[in-house]
Amino acid sequence: MASTFFGLTIAYTGLQAAQTSINVTSHNLANINTKGYTRESASTKAADALRTYARYGTLGSGVVVDAINQTRDSYYDEKYRNNNTNYGQYNVKNSYMSQIENYLNEFTLKGYSTEYENFFSALNQLDRTPADTSAKNQLINNAKSLTDYFNTLSTNLRNVQVDANNEIKDAVQQINSLAQNISSLNKQINQIQANYGNANDLKDQRNALIDDLSQIVNITVSESDMGNNLTNLQITINGNSLVDGYNYHTLQTVARENPRNVSDAAGLYDIQWENGQEFYIYSDSLSGELKGLIDIRDGCNGEIEKYASTTDAAGNSTYKTDADGNILTETESQKDKNTQYKGVPYYQSQLNQFIQTFASSVNEILNKGVTSDGSAQGISLFVMKENSQALTASTVTVNQALLDNADLLATKYNVSDGEANVDLIVDLINTKDARIYDGGTGSFFLESIVSDMSIDSSKAINFTKNYMNLQTTIQNQRLSVMGVDTDEEAMDLVKFQEAYNLSSKMLSVMNELYDRLINNTGV
Known part of the structure; x- marks a missing residue:
């Protein structure tokens, strides 16, 4: 009893x-x-x-x-982390697209459209007084202002690319640090639980780290029972193991030996696992801040900008050049090897295409003419800077000979033509309305760049707001279960x-x- x-x-x-x-x-x-x-x-x-x-x-x-x-409810954890990944991606894009928008904002800034219009305004003035040295100087200086603006714009875009590249390295380091800390917590948790202790606070720390990781890159989290009150937590990125119980794998950044795109900054990073296995950064399933940074840095609308080349009858490949021998660029579809986003390389390639078409059309006409006094053959107005390989937005400049002596500018076609003959100048003015920029005029082409930028920028803003609102909603749902009331x-x-x-x-x-x-x- x-x-x-x-x-x-x-x-x-x-x-x-x-x-x-x-x-x-x-x-x-x-x-x-x-x-x-x-x-x-x-x-x-x-x-x-x-x-x-x-x-x-x-x-x-x-x-x-x-x-x-x-x-705690794992369902809400998964919802939160999936949304957190999308938020991280578009928040990064919103930040960088706002910078690009500031550089390409033609509505509030006197940008390239204004410089382009000023060039043709100077041509209209020269049309009235073709032999006037001051009118020639005005045209040449306006051309110099136009090239300086494109040089600065290209440099600014490259700086954005460099910033995104540095953030990619930081993101990789954060992933490695979080993976190490999570694997360490896995061991501590199991050591406590093996003795039937309470490791709840350590689990909270681990979940907080996993939340942070989910914003950087999309992850899959699973936890299996090992018996004796032990568990094995695994985290994968695109099917590749990042954390496996007490073990973790690290990512490395490796500087590219050669730029992918003509206007890319030097030393951009590729990513690989510590064992040398490729980490495919252009995977459609990749997301998070890392995806946003890669899209901004490498995005060229599914293409790669390279030096234009041609093959002769003998099968020999040579670079395509303009009439002055400047190497030109072209884009090549690389849908399986590049992101579809319109990032910095896309806008660089668009600016390069405009400059090459514009400079070639102007130079071609000037090279056919002679000076107003008939004493010299016409020379090109737009040239490459010294030690440059291709004519791009960053390398274009005005011929120093014309800056030194404006009277070397061609204003007529024939020596026998009088100084008042303006056929050559009229042809220059007509290039403004020529549909030589992908079937459109130069003005429309420049406007289309702004349009592309505005659409992507607005999309980034809207998606950031949407995912932020969803984040708040899901977090409230999660807190209704796990939070302290x-x-x-x-x-x-x-x-x-x-x-x-x-x-x-x-x-x-x-x-x-x-x-x-x-x-x-x-x-």
Whole structure:
């Protein structure tokens, strides 16, 4: 049968259970503002019944606390991380597209469209006074202003590319650091749980790190049971293992030996695993901040800009050049080897295409003419800077000979033509309306660049806002499960306090019984 003092033991277990529940509630309230904290609760169950060998069979032996559980839903974790990945991608694009928009904003800045119009305004003035040296100077200086603007614009875009490239390196380092910390936490958690301890706070730290990782790159998280209260947590990126239990893999950035695109900055990074295995950065399934940075840095609308080449009848390949021998560029479809996004290389290639077409059309006409006094053959207005390989937005400049002597500018076709003959100048003016820029005029071509930029910039803004709103909604849903609610904790505190008081009252009752039994029996 049960011990005479068995009731005291039962009351004591009630005190212990209530005290533990109060401590857990206190821990919840203490961490109410802790980021990533998961609400905990004490799980209780009836203690094993005691066989009494009496008619009633067994007798309850009180209560035990068998676990401290976290109240968390993995479904909301997955939703949050998937959205966090998309938010990270478009937040990066929004940041960089706003920079590109500032450089290409033709509505609030006197940009390349204005410089382009100024060039033809100077031609119209020269049309009135073709032999006037000051009018020639005005045209040449306007041309220099135009080339300087394109040089600066190309440099600014390259700086954006360099910034994105540096952030890619930082993102890779963050991924490696988070992977190392997560694998370390995996080991600590299992060491505690192997001894049937409580590693809930370490799990919160691990989940917070996984949340941070999900913003940088899209991940797949799985956790399997290994037995003996141990688990194996795995994280993969595009099917490649990043974290596997206590082990983790790292990524490396390797500078490219040769630029992919003509106007790319030198030393842009490719990514590979530490064992040399390729990390395919142009995968359609890649997402997160890393994807956004790669799109901005490498995006050329599914193409690659390279030096234009041609093959002769003998099968020999040579570079395509304009009439002045300047190497030209062209784009080649690389849909499987590049991102479809319109990033910095795309806008660089568009500017290069415009400059090459514009300079060639102007130079071709000037080279056919002679100076206003008929003393010299016409020379090119637009040339490459020294030590340049191709005519691009960053290398174009105005012929120094014309800057030194404006009278070397051709204004007519034939020596026999009078100084007032303006056929050559009229042909230059007509190039403005010539549909030689992908079937459109120069003005429309420049406007299309702004249009492309505006569409992508607006898309980045809208998607960033949408995913931010979704993030707030999903986080609220997640917090409704895992978050600490002051009202709920206050009610629990009262409930557990009442349970503690009742167990204490039971001890008092038992004390009175034992006093009667021991001290007063037989008196």
